[in-house]
Amino acid sequence: MQPTNADLSNCDKEPIHIPGKVQSHGFLIVIDKPGVVRFHSDNLAAFMPDIPASILGSHINTVEPLIGKNEPPDFIAQLINFGKANGFEQTNPFNTDINGKPFHLIVSPTQDYYLLEFEPARSDSNTDVQRMIGRSISEMLADKNLQNLLNNSAIQVKNLIGYDRVMIYRFAEDGHGEVVAEAKNDNLPTWLGLHYPASDIPKQARDLYKLNLTRLIANVHTEPAAIVREDNGDETPLDLTPSQLRAVSPIHIQYLKNMKVDSSFSISLIYKKELWGLIACHNYTPRFIDFRSRESAKLIGQIVSSALEFRQDEENQHLQERYKGAVDQLSRLMLKDNDIDSALTAHPVTLLNTVDAGGAALFFENGLKKLGKTPNDEQLRQLASWIKENVNESLYYTNTLPAVFADSEAYKNVASGLMVLILSRELGEYVMWFKPEQLQTITWAGNPEKPVETTSDGMLRISPRTSFEEWSQTVVGTSKNWNAEEVKSAIRLKSEITYALNQKAGAIRLLNEKLKQAYEELDTFSYTISHDLKNPISAVKSYAQILMRDQDMKPNAIRMLDRINAGADKMNGMIQEVLEYSRINRSDLILSPIDTKAIIDDLVADLIVAYNADGTKIIVGETPAIQGDRVMISQVFANIISNAIKYSIKSERPEVSIHGVDNGHEVTYSITDNGLGIDIKQLPRIFELFKRMDNVGDIEGTGVGLAIVKRIVEKHNGKIWVDSELGRGTTFNIAFSK
Structure with missing residues (x-):
């Protein structure tokens, strides 16, 4: 017999939603x-x-x-x-x-x-799950501590469904999982703390767990029933994604058999629409749970998911407030002190307070200042050179620096984790934060590097292990991860530093010279566009329209000409926006007091009609007056509010809120939506020319609007920053000096 042709690399490709x-x-x-x-x-x-x-x-x-x-x-x-x-x-x-x-x-x-x-309509359990569920939920939520919540949940689920072992299994960013809580029969060994490689639950299986919140495998030893189909020539596989009875992957069946598990049941734990983990239940004899009991178990998973989200959001809120307080304090110090570097490093609140790092370094105006534990001066300069040559983003972070920059192995004890803000690549100005190495001993349930084994009968065992004996691995050169709140804090700090530099730098800084040259080149470019491109585009559009008058034109050709027309219109619109972008810096401001309420009310009324957004809830709070150029300020609000409506309109309950705060020295407006959101990795480039986010799909736009907004705000000596979360919404904050 030839060995079965299967290994763990097949797991990610197996079409488990169409098993037949x-x-x-x-x-x-x-x-x-x-x-x-x-x-x-x-x-x-x-x-x-x-x-x-x-x-x-x-x-x-x-x-x-x-x-x-x-x-x-x-x-x-x-x-x-x-x-x-x-x-x-x-x-x-x-x-x-x-x-x-x-x-x-x-x-x-x-x-x-x-x-x-x-x-x-029966279960192999005598427990009345629906009757017991209320008390079980109360027991689960009795403790506010996250770990105790997970421990209680494992115990209560075991009491409800009677499986031999119930685990809370949490996924890491790379897809591998760890048992973080457990309730089991006394005769079973503990699996608490064991790690399992990502191939055990491959990506397409994790995706299905987000759609089907429970999954029962009643008996691994029964043969599945094949699906027969009508012989009508259609061979499209039947998609069983929503099925309760969907058969189990043979690879996973063999995996469970290797573990001596006869029945398994899982409940998905979801955090912010992503799979956080599973309540994974194993039984060492076959066990069936009826649909109503599974639905009760699903309710438990949803309640635990909500509790997880609440606890995590509460923790994130505390972090956000702490980091925000530090950034606000540094912002005030930078505007007050003559030296930006002293403001960031010489007071009780420093760069170190804006994230949770062990050390920080500031390269600024040919100087170097260090805080906390950092590499030495020479090592820092070598690191800065590597960043200049290899890092293209304005914000970069990693928790495995030695893996990407081999020379950092020498100081991994203080800098296995790096986050860097590039203030000026040309001037070699950077803010760096460092996290120390965190030695970890990960205990795997078997050697994760061992994909398959050939048995005595020539079959391949589809498992990374056969005995599931513990296998330890020490992880080196790795720090704690940089969390989302730290990344947001760093992005906001960069915005504050840029604002302070623009206020204080003056004509002596090389950057201003480069900007001046860039603006001159942009003017030339704009002239070229207006004179050399607009006429050919008009000609293309005219010829297309003439051809469309031909009554003998075939429908397919007419459709192609329609697309030519549409493309010409789109290109013409982009040219107009580029011209508008270039004009802003040359236009003189006409300053006057602005009644922002009137502007916002008019814009909201017009935009609801334009986007057919009657179902969008728009909340307008306080609208303090500001001083500025009315035309330009109207353009700012029009762009931000239209984006908020446009990108939230497909939400289940679209909502946009607009409110301003006058704190005496500046007026800050916040426009918040609950729409698509922006990937945190793309936030640093949100205001770049022609930059559109990857998730906008076919929503119209050119990627110029936010660049125009930023120019207008900076021309008013203001500042703009954004806070967003993918799938949750976006907040734009605009501050105007008084």
């Missing part, structure tokens, strides 16, 4: 929208001996009498219509019977079909 089989403790019938049976599992006769040999091509109504003998005619169509109108979670499960035995019917839409899944 279902678990055999239930059966599946798939109908199309008119109600005709197009697929079914091949085990129907095991549950309904009287069913015809073939029901493919038959209407579901002909099968209904065998499914529920006491059900009204056409009850499945009624269930589907109710589910479409109110959500299938309101119909599932439907209690029915098969040959006098109670069954659950679960209806799920997939592709152009409906899955009708039938499972026994």
